[in-house]
Amino acid sequence: MVQCEMCGAETASPKTVKIEGAELQVCADCAEFGTEVTTQDAGSTSTKYSTSSTGKSGSSSGGSTSSGRSGGRRRDLYDEMEELAEDYDTRIRKAREGADLTQEELANEINEKVSLIRKIEHGDILPSDDVQSKLEGYLGIVLTAAAEASDEDWDSGGADSGLTLGDMVERKD
Structure with missing residues (x-):
């Protein structure tokens, strides 16, 4: 099962769509908000979009195309920057x-x-x-x-803590 990158719903067959210039893997309900991306086979020499995950999976040795999804949050380009x-x-x-x-x-x-x-x-x-x-x-x-606040500081107890953003904000009524 893959999580929809737009609404967060679990989906067995995600669709790759382009929404506002970003390529996302979304569920069938969210696919209507963008244009479906068609990519060529991974074995061909070029693909229409170089950021697609199908182009990377051909050189991967193993079942998973992303190493960061197994137990934590996804790696970000900005994690590498100072x-x-x-x-x-x-x-x-x-x-x-x-x-x-x-x-x-x-x-x-x-x-x-x-x-x-x-x-x-x-x-x-x-x-x-x-x-x-x-x-x-x-x-x-x-x-x-030096990083003043690390990612661990923002976790507030980890993924099992049960806290959401809604728990952390105060509502004005």
Whole structure:
């Protein structure tokens, strides 16, 4: 049994539909809200939509197409990402000043524009991943923040606790 990604109902035969640009596996009732996606066989060289699960199951060794569904929540792209520290601008400025460099000298050393360094130090823009790694490497600093709240903090007792979102909110009558 698979859970409908739209309403949460258990369904034995989910349909893959495209709704508002997102490809979802839904039950027959929710399938009417989108356009059914047709994909070619997994053995062919290309598929119409590269994000379909049928394209991945051909290279899978075993019965399951997703390793994260067995006992926990699904893995997310954002789980792998590190968050930029709120005080990234201060960290960069202090490290630059500690190395006795001007903004111009730092920009020359990491092969970036002075205006970019100025904007980053003022907190006007976030550094790209490339610029962030250059700054961290050259200045010897870390610009990522340690996660303040992990996923376990949000579980509030795990899946067996019986709490729902409705239990956690206060209603205005």
